[in-house]
Amino acid sequence: MSVPQPPEPIPGARLLFSLDPAVSHLNHGSFGAVPIGVQRAQQRLRDEMESNPLRFFTQGLVDRIAHTRRHLATFLGADPEGTALVGNTTTGVAVVLQSLGLRPGDEILSTDHEYGAVTLSIQRECRRTGAESRVAAIPLAATDAEIVDAVRAALRPGRTRLLVVDQLTSATARLFPVAAIVGVAREHGVPVLVDAAHVPGMLSATVASVGADFWVGNLHKWGYAPRGTAALVVAPQWRDRIEPLVVSWEQEAGFPARLEWQATLDYTSWLAAPAGLFTLRSLGVDRVRAHNAALAAYAQRVVGDALGVAPARLPDPGGPEVAMRIIPLPRGLATTIEAARELQQRIAERLAAEVAVMSWNGEGWLRLCGQVYNSPDEYERLAVRLPPLLAQR
Known part of the structure; x- marks a missing residue:
């Protein structure tokens, strides 16, 4: 060969x-690696912030974040009203986990290809709530049909409160048939969180085509955005239940603003993210x-x-x-x-x-x-x- x-x-x-x-x-x-033009765009935003911090944070910043969110969501093929910007994929996962209201007897199902930090987050939430974590083994050489069958066999309707599955795995670089997996889980009444950390910019599949209850992906890897830029997309029936890890002044505004606004967070990475997509489109x-x-x-x-x-x-x-x-x-x-x-x-x-x-x-x-x-x-x-x-x- x-x-x-x-x-x-x-x-x-x-x-x-x-x-x-x-x-x-x-x-x-x-x-990832941030293009020079994107670095400069972020630096200009930092210069603006430091020239007058009070004006930067209090005059129109929430609207600027919302405008950026709409731009990024459109690129991802996601509903802008169901999308929230977060720091990274693991942050988005943690938000979803703590919003579920898990109790003893509930379980979270994932696979043995899951990213290590996400596994740790699942284990912590289970310790905190008394829920159980279970892992489905997926052979590295499994076909798409075999992957779907393995997930189907591992689901326990009535107990499995969430299925966490990678769209593209980190450790094994394997693309999973997430749309088919979501379909199987929906048949059993199990919501799905898709870990799409590597998807934005690399893969052409849209968020809408996946159809998951929760989808979270980084734009600072293959989307050329500054680090600390990710998108959490939530299906309509879950949006009112999503709570931020830290409460701040946009709490009463609901999702997604309550999730995005974290007081003195450096928002320049998010605001500069469209420059990364501009670079990608230019190439x-x-x-x-x-x-x-x-x-x-x-x-x-x-x-x-x-x-x-x-x-x-x-x-x-x-x-x-x-x-x-x-x-x-x-x-x-x-x-x-x-x-x-x-x-x-x-x-x-x-x-x-x-x-x-x-x-x-x-x-x-x-x-x-x-x-x-x-x-x-x-x-x-x-x-x-x-x-x-x-x-x-």
């Missing part, structure tokens, strides 16, 4: 970012998506070959737009979270390459991302230098 060809670079895209050129930044999925949304997915596929194959991984053992992400891929590491490496973090740091220090190293189900995995500022030679260089490093156990 031939190695997939890397995509043609998008001219000038690398120059839009202020990333250190001495480092290969191959892990866009963790914290061409479809063009960026196709480039990044093709580059990630090339990276997976080149590095996988260097590590001696047969093409058949390279996990398929489950969709053509996914711009993250994982590669199994040699047996015995990164089998715990601590070991994965240590190896990731060692790769960064010795190879000048920022990657993600994951520990999932007792095995170590290397996750690589494709982004417009990356070039094929960065992955080729990693492929040459990584095997000797891994051999130094």
Whole structure:
């Protein structure tokens, strides 16, 4: 089987970012990268804020946030009146969990692909309320139909108060058939929270097409927004029940304003987020998506070959737009979270390459991302230098 060809670079895209050129930044999925133009837009907003803080916070800021929310919701294909801006996906998850009114005997169902911080949030809410957390195991190579069947089998109508499922998993870079999962859960009367942390900007699927009760995704990863920008979308029947983690002066305004207004929060990241979408549109949304997915596929194959991984053992992400891929590491490496973090740091220090190293189900995995500022030679260089490093156990 031939190695997939890397995509043609998008001219000038690398120059839009202020990333250190001495480092290969191959892990866009963790914290993203903010284009220079977006950084400057946010700085202008900060300058405005600091020139007269009282005027900035008291004269029209709520309306400016609402205008920004409508802009971002339209891009996501979501109802602007059912969308609230929050700091990140895990914040949105925490808001939903504490708004459910869980009691002893209730349960929250998630999968073993769930992001670690979300799992911790579920466990904390269960400890606080006496509810139970259950996890459905989904094999990495499961087909869409098998994923749906596994979720169906794990649901317990009458007890399962919430199903939490990733649209695109973080640790395993796997696209889940969330619309079908939502349909199955609805048949059993179970509301669904979709963790879409990596979706905005990367995938073309709209929020409306998913149909979940709750959907939350970051715009500061693949949407080029400043960090601390995410959207929580809530179905109409749940909006009156959504409460902020901290009460502030817009509490009586209802959802979404009561969730967004957090007094002296730095709102400049939200207000500058449309500049990120402008950058994405300027490059061409479809063009960026196709480039990044093709580059990630090339990276997976080149590095996988260097590590001696047969093409058949390279996990398929489950969709053509996914711009993250994982590669199994040699047996015995990164089998715990601590070991994965240590190896990731060692790769960064010795190879000048920022990657993600994951520990999932007792095995170590290397996750690589494709982004417009990356070039094929960065992955080729990693492929040459990584095997000797891994051999130094």
